[in-house]
Amino acid sequence: MADGIVNMNEFQVLARQALPKMYYEFYAGGAEDEHTLKKNVQEFQRIILLPRVLVDVSSIALSTNILGYTISAPIMIAPTAMHKLAHPEGELATARAAAACNTIMTLSFSASCSVEEVAASCDAVRFFQLYVYRRRDIAVNLVQRAEKSGYKAIVLTADTPRLGRREADIKNKLIVPQLKNLEGLMSTEVVSDKGSKLEAYANETMDPSLCWRDIAWLKSITNLPILIKGILTREDAIKAMEVGAAGIIVSNHGARQLDYTPATISVLEEVVQAVGRRVPVLLDGGVRRGTDVFKALALGAQAVLVGRPVIYGLAAKGEEGVRKVMQMLKDELELTMALAGCPSVKDISRSHVRTDRDRLQSML
Ligand SMILES: Cc1cc2nc3c(=O)[nH]c(=O)nc-3n(C[C@H](O)[C@H](O)[C@H](O)COP(=O)(O)O)c2cc1C
């Protein structure tokens, strides 16, 4: 099925064909007007590449290091919920693909497979994404299980005190299957019979009082490094460093939370400047091409994460589809680096891209 596929957009078409409408729209959709959803992709397209020629590019090195772990390319797997809605093997297939590609998978708190099942099926480096519920004992339980199962970092998602308004899910009356990590801890049944059950469930469970002070609590329950996901401003990047985050993920949750937030690529540089290399800055949102990865690296990200492309690969062709998606991005990045005159990831610099701001400044 994935033979003859030449780019990520084609995987999206396959996924649409493979999935029931309710699930496809859950995966593909964004919040409200989906303004940010479009912007996440379009703002990458506004950045221009400035290649250097006559550089020896006979060998291209893609590998990089994240929190001390070497990965084959600066492209990681973002946490996305409920992979069994895309494929019967769910996160186990995704995890095996991550291991085969030698990259880091971030397992979603809201996965359809448990932290233990995924750990048993994948010897690659894994991070665990955490939502903090009103019932804090659930976070303690999950973090401890992740630590015991060999996950290497906690990715705290900070942009979801409530669920964003996803109109397709409301229309489709999206259902929520029992979340595997919560089995025996709490039920995911909700009473709401109108609109998105996911929204009702999330709003009942998420702790909207979670705040910067709570990072101290989180640190008290784990020895793992904590990355904060959902940072979009200089101010919050500074706060994240003050509370001791080991890394920052510039993210607007794939445009599924607050609509009209900026495209992630357009705020990356501001965050990178605020952080000043003290901790790694990662980015997700709208990465669909190797050139996008290159642009994010040129603007200071240490790596990117991809969300929907992985789900589209999974829906289209299970583990093989995810592998193909990751390989496609790697191959495109490798070619971009060769054509831009960058033999290694370290050679990708700010001077290899021109942004709208650069164009404005050159006019002053
Ligand atoms: C279907 C779907 C489910 C998601 N589930 C989660 C989740 O459980 N936890 C989380 O922190 N982010 C979640 N995200 C956000 C992703 O981690 C990531 O920020 C986003 O997908 C990146 O944008 P992209 O899809 O354009 O690559 C989800 C995104 C999608 C599309």
Ligand SMILES: CC(C)CC(=O)C(=O)O
């Ligand atoms: C279960 C969730 C809250 C999943 C999520 O983060 C999302 O759908 O964007």
